[in-house]
Amino acid sequence: MLPLGVPSSLQYYDPHPVVVRHANGAQMIDVDGNEYVDYNMGFGAVFAGHVNPIVRAAVEKQLDSGTLYVTPAEITAEVAELLAQRFQLPMWRFTNSGTEATMDAIRVARGATGRDKIVKVEGGYHGHHDAVMVSMKPPVDKAGPADNPIPVPSTAGVAKSAIADTIVIPYNDAEALERALAAHDVAAFIVEPVMENVGICMPQLGYLEAVRRITREHGTMLIFDEVKTGITAGWGGATGLFGVVPDLVCLAKSIGGGLPLGAFGGTHECMNHISNGRVVHMGTYNGNPLVMAAAVAVLSQVCTPEVTAATVARNSTLIAECDSIIARASLPAHTVQVGAKGCITWAENPIRNYRDYKETDFDIAFAQWIHGVNRGILLPPGLDEQWLISVMHTEEQALRYASVFGEFVDELIA
Ligand SMILES: Cc1ncc(COP(=O)(O)O)c(C=O)c1O
Known part of the structure; x- marks a missing residue:
């Protein structure tokens, strides 16, 4: 079954x-x-x-007005505004999971830079699409040297081209990032500001600031995956907690009050590529009013x-x-x-x-x-x-x- x-x-x-x-x-x-x-x-x-009870009441109220319009609802803009206030990024789109959020953010970064490669950290999990199902929890005996890990597929079925486009570096190693970006062919560095799938692994003092500086210097988009940290790290997420603002933030989990909601937010520079139609971001259930009602309750009344x-x-x-x-x-x-x-x-x-x-x-x-x-x-x-x-x-x-x-x-x- x-x-x-x-x-x-x-x-x-x-x-x-x-x-x-x-x-x-x-x-x-x-x-x-x-x-x-x-x-x-x-x-x-x-x-x-x-x-x-507050989330439940909001969802029940929305049920009286429908669950899916596939044409915009007023409430969608309200959620975008609430997220913009918290995560210091102006433009938002919705998805149904963290996986979709990281997949779409990576596509935006690739569209914005015209580059294919991405960098992720060894051990990091960013959802189950091909680009990031690489070195999620690799067996150490297959993963190469600690300071220069080999990308290892995390499941059968990942395209070889995805492995070829994903560079893997250790967390908390700014020099490894600098080396990985040296050829100026990397679209994005996707990283959890705090790693939250190895227990909790904190960024060392100055690491996130260094990551911000290095990505900027190399024309690489910095994507913070805040699917796990999000509003559990503090009102403004890990972004607010550490005071380092990336180019794109991915959210899911805590913002939906238990309903399936993902989101990604970005700078005008990034998100204009969606506005001008170069990057296409789609999804039947994106921004469905039922989940949006839950998010408004979570973001404005509960948390x-x-x-x-x-x-x-x-x-x-x-x-x-x-x-x-x-x-x-x-x-x-x-x-x-x-x-x-x-x-x-x-x-x-x-x-x-x-x-x-x-x-x-x-x-x-x-x-x-x-x-x-x-x-x-x-x-x-x-x-x-x-x-x-x-x-x-x-x-x-x-x-x-x-x-x-x-x-x-x-x-x-x-
Ligand atoms: C850091 C991180 N990013 C992305 C995801 C994927 O989110 P989802 O399970 O909603 O697809 C997860 C899921 O655990 C996660 O921990």
Whole structure:
């Protein structure tokens, strides 16, 4: 019926996926009646909380007026304006997923520059289209030297031409970027401002500024993939948090309140190529009013600056509790926080890139994850992700993670 029994390969994980029947706020209930505090929150898509009442009311109201017009609705411009305020870029288009957002942003960059090649970082995930399904999580023994990685296809079925056009560099290595752009034939550097599929990997001081300067000097478009960071990193995204504005930003997940929404925004220089018809951007469901209604609710009523700050503060409390548990047991682990997201990385020192991540202790990370699942703590499957505290997690729900983590550590050191 379903290959691997799931609708997306991301939902397949060992020992078996949790099959869910109900979600509300920060709570989930599986088909066996087990209750969880959800810290996955749709890989960060449900920052507003499951079935946030304000989002629900907005969607219900829009249902009375239709779900799809395929001709513009007033509400579309409202969402574009709300995103422009937050992400400091003036022009926006909508998609239905993060994959489409990065695919279309890359096309805009190629159209704007007349160049074919792109650069991405090793280990980075930007969706499942060919250009970026390269060196997503390559086996290290096939990936070449750490400072000059070989592009490795991430799935069968990626065209060889896509591999040939994608240059792979380490994250947090501005010199590698400079080398990759030296021939002035690269359309775009696509990068998450904070890598959020290896736990959380922070940009080192000055890295994003260097990336901005180098791409500009080489006529390469800088694309920030903020599908994961987005409005969970702070009101203005990672773009606002670090004060570095790219040429194009890709969004999805958290802006849609749990409904399928992606978006990409850009400078006039980039987006004029859509306005003048050189770059064609299409999609039947783009900007459908149902999802736009959810986005207006999320962006203007639910995830306000005040609520976002309070949620980040709640996450900081959780982080502090985890820090003290780690310190008490002198564990070779540390926490990382970006806005409302956090993780525990099982390594002494902060990771700088994918290769550092591969050196972390996966066995203990898996043991912690499954220990949590068995005690009602639902973290993202696999060990690549981070928790998200949504605006609907109560203090008690947010801190439940720390108390179960404390139990795990007690058992570990007993
Ligand atoms: C950084 C990043 N970009 C793009 C995508 C693709 O988004 P979607 O799953 O909505 O296609 C993801 C998905 O996890 C992501 O983490």
